[in-house]
Amino acid sequence: xxxAVLPGDGIGPEVTAQAVKVLxxxxxxxxxxxxxxxxxxxxxxxAAGDPLPEATLNLARQADAILLGAVGxxxxxxxxxxxxxxxxxxxxRKELNLFANLRPATLYPELADASTLKPEVVAGLDLMIVxxxxxxxxxxxxxxxxxxxxxxxxxxxxxxxxESEVRRVAHIGFxxxxxxxxxxxxxxxxxxxxxxELWRAVVIETARQYPEVALSHMYVDNAAxxxxxxxxxxxxxxxxxxxxxxLSDEASMLxxxxxxxxxxxxxENRKGMYEPIxxxxxxxxxxxxxxxxxxxxxxxxxxxxxxxxxxxxDRIENAVKKVISQGLRTADIYTPGTTRVGxxxxxxxxxxxx
Amino acid sequence: xxxAVLPGDGIGPEVTAQAVKVLxxxxxxxxxxxxxxxxxxxxxxxAAGDPLPEATLNLARQADAILLGAVGxxxxxxxxxxxxxxxxxxxxRKELNLFANLRPATLYPELADASTLKPEVVAGLDLMIVxxxxxxxxxxxxxxxxxxxxxxxxxxxxxxxxESEVRRVAHIGFxxxxxxxxxxxxxxxxxxxxxxELWRAVVIETARQYPEVALSHMYVDNAAxxxxxxxxxxxxxxxxxxxxxxLSDEASMLxxxxxxxxxxxxxENRKGMYEPIxxxxxxxxxxxxxxxxxxxxxxxxxxxxxxxxxxxxDRIENAVKKVISQGLRTADIYTPGTTRVGxxxxxxxxxxxx
Ligand SMILES: CC(C)[C@H](C(=O)O)[C@@H](O)C(=O)O
Ligand SMILES: CC(C)[C@H](C(=O)O)[C@@H](O)C(=O)O
Numbered sequence: 001x002x003x004a005v006l007p008g009d010g011i012g013p014e015v016t017a018q019a020v021k022v023l024x025x026x027x028x029x030x031x032x033x034x035x036x037x038x039x040x041x042x043x044x045x046x047a048a049g050d051p052l053p054e055a056t057l058n059l060a061r062q063a064d065a066i067l068l069g070a071v072g073x074x075x076x077x078x079x080x081x082x083x084x085x086x087x088x089x090x091x092x093r094k095e096l097n098l099f100a101n102l103r104p105a106t107l108y109p110e111l112a113d114a115s116t117l118k119p120e121v122v123a124g125l126d127l128m129i130v131x132x133x134x135x136x137x138x139x140x141x142x143x144x145x146x147x148x149x150x151x152x153x154x155x156x157x158x159x160x161x162x163e164s165e166v167r168r169v170a171h172i173g174f175x176x177x178x179x180x181x182x183x184x185x186x187x188x189x190x191x192x193x194x195x196x197e198l199w200r201a202v203v204i205e206t207a208r209q210y211p212e213v214a215l216s217h218m219y220v221d222n223a224a225x226x227x228x229x230x231x232x233x234x235x236x237x238x239x240x241x242x243x244x245x246x247l248s249d250e251a252s253m254l255x256x257x258x259x260x261x262x263x264x265x266x267x268e269n270r271k272g273m274y275e276p277i278x279x280x281x282x283x284x285x286x287x288x289x290x291x292x293x294x295x296x297x298x299x300x301x302x303x304x305x306x307x308x309x310x311x312x313x314d315r316i317e318n319a320v321k322k323v324i325s326q327g328l329r330t331a332d333i334y335t336p337g338t339t340r341v342g343x344x345x346x347x348x349x350x351x352x353x354x
Numbered sequence: 355x356x357x358a359v360l361p362g363d364g365i366g367p368e369v370t371a372q373a374v375k376v377l378x379x380x381x382x383x384x385x386x387x388x389x390x391x392x393x394x395x396x397x398x399x400x401a402a403g404d405p406l407p408e409a410t411l412n413l414a415r416q417a418d419a420i421l422l423g424a425v426g427x428x429x430x431x432x433x434x435x436x437x438x439x440x441x442x443x444x445x446x447r448k449e450l451n452l453f454a455n456l457r458p459a460t461l462y463p464e465l466a467d468a469s470t471l472k473p474e475v476v477a478g479l480d481l482m483i484v485x486x487x488x489x490x491x492x493x494x495x496x497x498x499x500x501x502x503x504x505x506x507x508x509x510x511x512x513x514x515x516x517e518s519e520v521r522r523v524a525h526i527g528f529x530x531x532x533x534x535x536x537x538x539x540x541x542x543x544x545x546x547x548x549x550x551e552l553w554r555a556v557v558i559e560t561a562r563q564y565p566e567v568a569l570s571h572m573y574v575d576n577a578a579x580x581x582x583x584x585x586x587x588x589x590x591x592x593x594x595x596x597x598x599x600x601l602s603d604e605a606s607m608l609x610x611x612x613x614x615x616x617x618x619x620x621x622e623n624r625k626g627m628y629e630p631i632x633x634x635x636x637x638x639x640x641x642x643x644x645x646x647x648x649x650x651x652x653x654x655x656x657x658x659x660x661x662x663x664x665x666x667x668d669r670i671e672n673a674v675k676k677v678i679s680q681g682l683r684t685a686d687i688y689t690p691g692t693t694r695v696g697x698x699x700x701x702x703x704x705x706x707x708x
Contacts, residue, residue: 081551084545086545086546090546116471116472116475116582116583116584117470117471117472117582118470118471118472121470137513137546137547138546140510143547143548144548145548145551145552148516150516150518152516152517152518153516153517153552153556154514154515154516154517154552155514155515155547155548155549155550155551155552155553156494156512156513156514156515156548156549157512157513157514157547157548157549158510158511158512158513159491159510159511159512159513160508160509160510160511161508161509161510162502162504162506162507162508163506163507163508164504164506189596189599191438191440192440192444192491192492193491193497193509193511194497194498194499194509194510194511195509195510195511196509197435197499197509198499198507198508198509199509202507220599220600221599221600221602221603222603224578224600224601224603224604224607225603225604225606225607225612226607227604228470228471228582228604228607228608229470229607230470242543243600245543245574245575246574246575246578246597246600247578248575249575249576249578249579250578250579250581250582250604252579253578253579253582253583254582258579
């Protein structure tokens with residue numbers, strides 16, 4: 001298993017280091033894991049003048065899986081757009097064809113208090129958002145800012161999906177639903193957008209191959225409501241890039257602890273990039289207070305989705321559950337009566353629990 | 355004051371009837387209000403084969419303000435797209451140039467329990483979303499479904515904003531902020547979309563004329579999170595058509611009682627269309643159990659925004675507060691210990707409280 005480790009910016013390096021310790025321990029345990037590090041985001045810009053240096057992209061291409069920390073920092077905000085950290089992220093997704101973004105929103109019973117929602121609304125929450133990641137407004141051409149006929153500046157972007165793009169991510173959605181609660185809700189805006197009309201038609205066609213999955217359709221505005229009203233009605237949500245960006249952030253916040261949520265971005269062959277959903281949090285970087293569990297759980301997803309080692313994934317996830325039930329907490333999830341620990345100590349605790 | 359009344363479908367007619375009673379009472383009280391009814395949505399299709407019959411559009415053009423119920427019903431779901439009820443809504447917005455959609459999300463203290471969020475998170479919630487309503491993906495050209503070079507179907511829509519479109523709605527946003535908490539948060543996705551980059555630039559330019567308003571910017575994914583995490587950080591949210599569609603529905607659900615929320619859609623001259631944010635709810639139509647308060651509050655917004663009768667608007671809003679504090683509840687907001695009333699009885703109670 002060749003893993004490219006891209007720590008990135010802010011708290012990225014310190015949380016990634018904890019996940020690397022976990023992977024290293026698995027290595028000593030018989031799995032053959034090779035890891036190599038490279039720079040991305042602001043760190044890539046600092047090192048090579050590019051948020052996705054060529055050496056990093058090459059390493060990522062050769063790897064079977066990628067572990068990413070986070071990108072972004074105030075000092076890069078004034079750079080021209082192509083040099084900004086998030087462009088490194090967008091480009092690696094596109095270059096490696098990582099079209100299926102899996103974002104679980106899972107509530108740990110011990111952390112239910114952290115949610116701003118009432119416990120009876122979110123208890124047991126366990127939903128999976130499958131977001132298309134290489135199409136839509138993010139990459140559609142034409143795009144730009146131009147002066148129009150009236151002599152005014154005008155900004156434009158193109159929402160665009162070809163049926164094959166919808167079909168391949170729909171398959172991923174249905175396959176994941178088959179391993180979970182066998183319910184898939186496809187979210188779009190087909191009452192207004194032709195792109196969504198096609199999306200819906202292709203999802204319906206694809207569904208024929210998954211007769212055991214109960215398929216429903218929901219408009220994106222209603223989905224944003226229903227996530228607040230009754231999030232447990234959902235099992236798998238399948239949606240496009242921009243709607244998925246919005247809904248997955250909303251869904252993750254329902255748990256109240258985004259320091260606990262990992263994600264996967266997969267290509268056609270299950271090669272994948274794995275990263276916590278939280279950002280680079282530059283204000284707390286280097287202070288050993290960040291929560292490494294989302295990154296460690298991303299490593300678990302890597303074992304499950306890219307390497308097919310469900311057992312290993314379960315072991316990592318159970319180790320995380322154990323440290324939580326032991327009452328260990330980083331600052332972001334701390335409540336009185338629990339034991340506050342730093343980033344590295346939390347990583348060590350997971351190692352011990354493994 | 356010439357008002358076009360467009361009851362629409364489902365519960366539209368019954369909730370509109372209650373707001374009409376309230377306007378009628380104001381009329382008897384000295385205001386000169388003329389009302390005329392016409393069909394829209396499914397009712398328009400049934401009456402004239404068109405979700406926005408020409409007679410309706412003409413009436414709406416001649417009116418100073420429009421009171422709309424709701425549109426939509428299962429029996430219209432299989433019609434070709436241009437005949438569907440929501441097309442009536444989209445067309446009247448565009449034809450009348452109703453570019454500024456005002457959607458308040460206000461929590462009534464007595465109804466705080468209805469929220470799925472913890473009381474301490476939403477107590478006193480009072481935010482206003484100003485959504486652009488006649489541009490963006492909703493109306494951008496080109497759009498459609500075509501077969502691409504690879505021989506596949508491909509759906510596409512265009513996100514597009516000219517600077518004048520951004521500027522005029524930004525002015526509305528700042529003016530409303532001036533009358534409220536003087537905070538405006540502009541929401542877009544400028545880290546990815548050029549349309550958003552222009553949006554942000556124009557909002558910053560416009561802000562110079564409102565030095566007393568504290569302006570901030572937020573990416574739409576973060577805004578969807580922050581609405582769940584801490585919705586009271588917001589005063590006015592200014593955003594585009596599609597992001598506003600999603601965020602305003604999310605925000606309204608934070609209150610737990612969308613039967614209580616009205617909305618306004620204004621043109622350059624403060625002519626406006628006023629409607630409850632809830633839908634046509636065909637399953638409860640005609641049973642006299644719908645909540646008419648959102649429509650009555652929409653009539654209050656009409657008095658405020660189109661006719662500049664702030665005092666009259668206050669009176670209506672206070673009458674609604676009074677019936678709520680009297681413990682009167684329609685089914686959607688009923689809790690044990692309160693008094694359940696029907697749609698017409700709720701309208702009568704507001705009349706009495708006036
Ligand atoms: C940083 C940004 C470009 C990115 C996106 O919009 O996809 C982020 O919000 C995410 O969801 O991973
Ligand atoms: C019915 C639909 C076309 C409409 C919209 O998307 O604008 C509705 O969701 C709204 O927000 O008023």
